[in-house]
Amino acid sequence: MKQRIRVVGIIKNEDGVLILKRNRGRSDAPVFWELPTGKIKFGEQPEEAMARSLSEYTGYRASSIKLRDVITFLNLEGSSRLSNLYIVYDVEVVGNAQPVPRDRYTSYKFIKDFTTANVRLNEASLSVFEIMENKVDNTRISSRETANSVSIYVDGASRGNPGPAGVGYYVIGVDGKVIERGGKFIGFATSRVAEYYAMKNGVELAVQMGLRSVHFFSDSLMVVNQLNGIFSIKNPDIIPIYTAILKLLDSFDSVSFTHIPRIENLVADSEANQAINSILQR
Secondary structure, eight states, X not given: OEEEEEEEEEOEXXXXXXXXXXXXXXXXXXXOEESOEEOOOTTOOHHHHHHHHHHHHHOOOEEEEEEEEEEEEEEEETTEEEEEEEEEEEEEESSSOXXXXXXXXXXXXXXXXXXXXXXXXXXXXXXXHHHHHTOOOTTOOOTTOGXXXXXXXXXXXESSSSEEEEEEEEEEOTTSOEEEEEEEEEEEEOHHHHHHHHHHHHHHHHHHXXXXXXXXXXXXXXXXXXXXXXXXXXXXXXXXXXXHHHHHGGGOSEEEEEEOOGGGGHHHHHHHHHHHHHHHTO
16 A cells, blocks of 8 residues: 655644645646645655755744644545555744745645635645544545544553553544443553553444544554554554554554544543443442
């Protein structure tokens, strides 16, 4: 399977988020807008690629580049499946000057709401906006089959690290309603292992439910970035769980792993701790 890796910048001011208009190339090509996006050259770190791309395409000089998230999804390119990995950064720029689009871009604008903006976003930027702002348009038919997507939040908990451990989850349908929630005790484990088992449990649940397109959310940056291929795995206690998750991913047409703050994952956290309490209170 082909894989495309890109860095994407989120640049905000009082007018909204910066998007850029792509050069059409062919006269019959459609006009698309996108977030500032660049490739990673050989030998570059992702942050370096983001700073370079921003300078080359907009004239902006970055004063701060902070990792916001890593987003993955699958789509079709011709007859092949294409794996997309987008490393998303919050970027602050030097000064208050407006960008000067160049090379691949011809103009710019700032938008406050991508769902109402009168622009055609390309598939990648639309995916970033949808996932980052949790505003998936379920009426839009695309190669990612977003109309069939649900969101699964997972969390792992350990008392003592290692100690009694549990995993929790809750599933939200495309209509925003909770389809299912629950948790289970997994024995004694470290918090790191519990987080991985939580994700494995969520992926297994999605397979059992027959889901084809799923957004997974976790407050463990380690789990999310390792599954997205950003962080390497060195701990032998995690490798078997990680490998099992990767095998299960073949069951889906589209999948993404997104990191969220703990405050946004309280339901799954509650289910994991209730699972532990159900054993300890016997």
